[in-house]
Amino acid sequence: MNGAARDVVVRELHSLAEFQEVARLFDGIWRPAPGGEPVTVELMRALSHAGNYVAGAYGGDGTLAGASVGFLAAPAGEALHSHVTGALPGRGAGLALKLHQRAWALARGLERITWTYDPLVRRNAHFNLVKLGALPEEYLPSFYGVMGDAINAGDESDRVLAVWRLTEPRVTAAVRGEPVPAEVPPDAAAGLEDRDGHPAPGRADARVVLVAVPGDIETLRRRDPGAAKAWRHAVRDVLGGLMNEGAQVIGFHQKSCYVVERRI
Template identity: 80%
Template sequence: MSGITDRPAPGGARVNGVELRELHSIEELEEVFRLFDDIWHPDPGSAPITVELMRALSHAGNYVAGAYEGGRLVGASVGFLAAPAGRVLHSHVTGAAVGRGIGFALKLHQRAWALERGLERITWTYDPLVRRNAHFNLVKLGARPEEYLPSFYGVMADAINTGDESDRMLAVWRLTEPRVLAAARGEPHRPQIPPDA
């Protein structure tokens, strides 16, 4: 499987040599928890998500998936169905090894999963001041920034966010929009800048 397709996500897809699959067992979810802990180094009690909540979300039919390279977990993503019902998946947290295409592979899997369930779009929030995140979301994936959310998470206590405001941008990824399909084919979205700007 290469690129984003409109075919349903198989139980275990491969993208760029990375195996992607849904996760259900406590052992798998504990691996995700440890991965996220290694990425964010949160203060005790401030983890982005708990094992128990991932277990509940997975059991209730929400999106909990991992990316494996050589049998080792190198990325994971957790999302839940959102309003309006039957149309949207909200991607709550995604973490992956940086610079190796694993985050993109997870998004490919997430998109296929959502399309298989008849969903139209995926939303998530990101820090608009982190350039690589904005580039990934808006250029590489073709998502649109749709709402600025001041102090969205309140005070955060982890190695990445401590001391910063938790202002976020809501990204909306319309799964069958032409710009998303083009980005999926490896043609990143290049916003048109007016010549007199």
């Protein structure tokens, strides 16, 4: 665990005051439209009372730096679905929450944790695939429909389902701080490239295909909505198309592109 994450204390939450604090934190992160909160105080209360996962990450000064809410998923006794995790940047809270969540799940005999994330957000892809060792296993177009928060407004809510198989070697290595990089063979094809901030489709018929994502999709949504939309549809077509055909994402290369392998 890095130094920032070591200074974070994570614990389960049970009181209304704690859930209200989480709601305020999430409002500050997402700035949702009224009624568009990622999770309500009442739902956190119900999930916690029913034995699901609601946890907060506190910095050395005792302030809430991050929180995560999840629920047990089907098949029963096998998985936890992490519905929403929000953390202030630069505090190590995101990693600390995930490591706590993993320990929580293993203590209950669970095999995996799943969550969705926007495949266009580079830092999330790197964090999920490289630092944690999770892998995307399903592409979900417009999964949440129209979203009105400050981060996602004006874009379609495509997501990929990340699956964290908690005891696999790549995961145990990653949580020890030894992430396993994806191997990129010399004959890998560029299925999607970044050319001057715009998506440029290439070959997607090779055994290994690289699928680039933009450098900062959140800023691009504000500055050039047309380019952001082009990236959304290009990644949906190339990455989503490959995954729908049965190809598997095996890593994220140089903090810039997915490595996708066809199973032959």
